Amino acid sequence: MECQSDGHYLLGSFNGLYEFDPKTNTAVDVFTQRAPTEISNVKPAGYMVTGVIATPNGQQYLATHEQGLLTLPDLESPSLFSMPVDVSIQYRMPLWNYLFEIHNGRFFRGLLGEFYILLVPLGALSFILITLSGVLDWIFLYSIRKKGLSA
DSSP, X not given: OEEOTTSOEEEEETTEEEEEETTTTEEEETTTSSOOOOOOSSSOOSSOEEEEEEOTTSOEEEEXXXXXXXXXXXXXXXXXXXXXXXXXXXXXXXXXXXXXHHHHXXXXXXXXXXXGGXXXXXXXXXXXXXXXXXXXXHXXXXXXXXXXXXX
16 A cells, blocks of 8 residues: 555555545556456455555566566566576476465475364464473572572
8 A cells, every 4th residue: 555646545455456546435446447346355366466666767566476576567578577487487386375385384284184274273382382381490490599499
């Protein structure tokens, strides 16, 4: 969400990129220059916008979730930040998606089966238990030292 010089707001989301005019309470799809009609809470747009970057020389780039960094306004023109051909041929999954699969535990689905979903909450619970046991151990040792006893 960014305020433009004309008072309009540039809004990016997984549903696309929109320009919102607060005076008229209307939005326009930046790509089609029409009012948005097909916004879904379930299915994202073709370009899931994560940001818009403007360079000092006036060039704008669109950062997307799946396509990477694209040149605005012509999304099909080659960008200075194109993915190397070797990477696009050899690797099937973007690094962001790969790391997200590790983060949410789905990476371990083949090993754990449907119990992979328990990996994150059990990891969080074990982190809390380890932290609490460390705090309790510190309190116990502190009270022993305070009394002048040795452990």
